[in-house]
Amino acid sequence: MNNIIPNDNCPFFNEKMETMTRAEIEALQLERLQATVRHCMNSPFYKKRFQEAGITPEDIKSLDDIRRIPFTTKQDLRDTYPFGMASVPLRECTRLHSSSGTTGTPTVILHTRKDLEEWAAQVARNLWMVGLRPDDVFQNSSGYGMFTGGLGFQYGAERLGMLTVPAAAGNSLRQIKFITDFGTTALHAVPSYVTRLYEVMRSIDVDPRRDTKLKVLAIGAEPHSEEQRRRIEEMMGVKAYNSFGMSEMCGPGVGFECQEQNGLHFWEDYYIVEIVNPETLEPVPDGEIGELVLTTLCREAMPLLRYRTRDLTRVLGRSCPCGRNHVRIDRMRGRSDDMMVLRGVNIFPIQIEKILMNFSELASNYLITLTTDKENDNMLVEVELEELFTDDFHRLQDLTKRIQRALKDEILLTPVVKLLPKGTLPVSDGKAVRVVDKRTVYQ
Amino acid sequence: MTTIKQLSIFIENKSGTLIKVLNLLSDAKIQIIASTIADTQDYGIYRVLCSAPREAFTILKENGINVQLTDVLAIAIEDEPGKAATAINALSDAGVNILYMYSFLWQGKGVLVMRTDKSDEAMQVIARKSIILLDEDNFKN
Numbered sequence: 251m252n253n254i255i256p257n258d259n260c261p262f263f264n265e266k267m268e269t270m271t272r273a274e275i276e277a278l279q280l281e282r283l284q285a286t287v288r289h290c291m292n293s294p295f296y297k298k299r300f301q302e303a304g305i306t307p308e309d310i311k312s313l314d315d316i317r318r319i320p321f322t323t324k325q326d327l328r329d330t331y332p333f334g335m336a337s338v339p340l341r342e343c344t345r346l347h348s349s350s351g352t353t354g355t356p357t358v359i360l361h362t363r364k365d366l367e368e369w370a371a372q373v374a375r376n377l378w379m380v381g382l383r384p385d386d387v388f389q390n391s392s393g394y395g396m397f398t399g400g401l402g403f404q405y406g407a408e409r410l411g412m413l414t415v416p417a418a419a420g421n422s423l424r425q426i427k428f429i430t431d432f433g434t435t436a437l438h439a440v441p442s443y444v445t446r447l448y449e450v451m452r453s454i455d456v457d458p459r460r461d462t463k464l465k466v467l468a469i470g471a472e473p474h475s476e477e478q479r480r481r482i483e484e485m486m487g488v489k490a491y492n493s494f495g496m497s498e499m500c501g502p503g504v505g506f507e508c509q510e511q512n513g514l515h516f517w518e519d520y521y522i523v524e525i526v527n528p529e530t531l532e533p534v535p536d537g538e539i540g541e542l543v544l545t546t547l548c549r550e551a552m553p554l555l556r557y558r559t560r561d562l563t564r565v566l567g568r569s570c571p572c573g574r575n576h577v578r579i580d581r582m583r584g585r586s587d588d589m590m591v592l593r594g595v596n597i598f599p600i601q602i603e604k605i606l607m608n609f610s611e612l613a614s615n616y617l618i619t620l621t622t623d624k625e626n627d628n629m630l631v632e633v634e635l636e637e638l639f640t641d642d643f644h645r646l647q648d649l650t651k652r653i654q655r656a657l658k659d660e661i662l663l664t665p666v667v668k669l670l671p672k673g674t675l676p677v678s679d680g681k682a683v684r685v686v687d688k689r690t691v692y693q
Numbered sequence: 694m695t696t697i698k699q700l701s702i703f704i705e706n707k708s709g710t711l712i713k714v715l716n717l718l719s720d721a722k723i724q725i726i727a728s729t730i731a732d733t734q735d736y737g738i739y740r741v742l743c744s745a746p747r748e749a750f751t752i753l754k755e756n757g758i759n760v761q762l763t764d765v766l767a768i769a770i771e772d773e774p775g776k777a778a779t780a781i782n783a784l785s786d787a788g789v790n791i792l793y794m795y796s797f798l799w800q801g802k803g804v805l806v807m808r809t810d811k812s813d814e815a816m817q818v819i820a821r822k823s824i825i826l827l828d829e830d831n832f833k834n
């Protein structure tokens with residue numbers, strides 16, 4: 251393993267890999283894909299998968315042949331829990347990360363020593379890309395332990411050679427004391443926690459611009475909008491870069507924004523990135539939103555082929571003024587699990603929400619219920635009234651009709667709209683339930 | 694001559710809103726003088742005349758109830774048969790539409806409550822016909 255650190259004035263951490271042309275990237279990807287597929291035959295899971303699909307590693311002759319390989323899903327990880335997907339003997343593994351999962355069965359991701367080194371190298375590449383150097387002080391306010399945002403950034407920042415402050419999550423006053431006492435220049439945190447830290451700073455009269463040396467924030471692990479990022483940058487007086495990580499791939503490091511802040515570079519020497527239509531599973535053209543599918547190219551312990559991430563995004567481009575030709579991926583738009591397919595139309599709750607928020611008469615809580623009636627799918631949209639603005643049924647019915655029309659313009663279907671008194675919709679664990687699917691044939 | 698304040702409360706059919714409203718008013722020692730529920734298939738509006746409408750409005754709103762204070766006309770229809778019909782005919786002739794109405798007995802006397810689309814004109818018509826318009830003081834505890 252190459253542990254060299256470049257000169258501070260070099261813009262690239264791994265110049266050779268980061269500045270490859272598209273042709274070079276694709277040639278390397280094919281070579282690594284073929285090797286990965288061959289290596290996967292050590293995993294009982296993939297060996298069986300390939301047999302069932304009637305393919306052998308020798309069938310992968312071009313990058314397009316990846317489409318002959320079946321997808322891997324989260325369910326596969328659950329079904330093979332804990333070690334059924336390993337492609338190496340356990341004695342070669344040095345760490346596992348496990349996610350409990352909200353639905354019950356946990357999943358496990360295994361790492362060899364080399365996997366951990368490669369993971370650290372990816373994170374280091376990202377942090378170098380946004381201008382961090384060994385002189386910087388990196389504070390990580392992620393939870394450590396099983397959550398990959400802790401150890402992932404820890405080893406990456408150490409690999410780059412920064413002084414690291416493994417502050418871990420919580421205790422805002424202590425975080426702020428570390429930032430001021432140790433001269434922290436870079437902080438990794440989830441976006442909502444940055445906002446929280448800022449509030450606490452203000453309450454104790456710490457001005458991030460005046461009293462800290464912060465210059466870079468790495469934010470991720472939580473979906474956030476461009477507006478939220480700009481607010482964070484404005485509050486803290488620093489640049490905030492979007493980080494994409496996924497424990498199934500390793501953790502943080504998979505994709506990161508460069509200083510152009512125009513999409514996240516996904517490292518194509520480590521992954522093959524596909525964007526597919528979540529229904530047909532066919533590839534979608536660049537620029538079109540679909541589900542992100544990732545194939546690992548360098549992992550030893552547990553390579554994953556065509557893993558369906560359920561994250562929805564799109565390709566923004568394959569070149570960049572920063573000099574890197576690794577694909578640029580848009581910030582995540584939502585989860586394909588949230589998508590509803592109604593009479594052949596793809597609908598996301600966010601589309602409904604956007605329309606409802608345009609009506610000042612309505613409160614922010616709503617519930618979409620899908621039902622089947624005489625083999626037809628129907629949608630019921632229940633929404634709470636913010637203010638009772640009239641006691642005239644005609645005006646209430648008129649409001650219902652206006653909502654219905656606006657929804658139809660957006661989703662091309664006419665839902666049933668029902669107004670509800672405030673506070674009557676179900677709320678679970680403080681989080682609103684948005685979609686209930688009661689259709690007899692669940693897709 | 695004046696209109697009086699009625700509470701209009703948005704309720705879901707089969708929901709607990711109605712019981713919540715009744716408990717809140719009862720806890721605040723507010724007396725319900727008359728009430729009526731009008732509903733459609735999906736929701737209803739519970740209309741209430743009470744001893745302290747503004748206080749009730751504040752309490753209900755603070756407790757997250759969709760409530761509005763609505764101006765309605767209340768006329769006395771005791772002792773004089775045909776007065777109600779006269780009033781309604783006169784309003785209709787003056788081009789005033791009645792959006793809804795309900796009646797009840799208050800201290801042994803008949804009261805007719807109505808919401809019109811033009812309350813000023815309605816009040817003038819009622820005055821010309823010598824019909825007694827009740828104000829909120831009539832319903833104080």
Ligand SMILES: [Zn+2]
Pocket residue numbers: 508509510515570571572573574
């Ligand atoms: Zn770039």
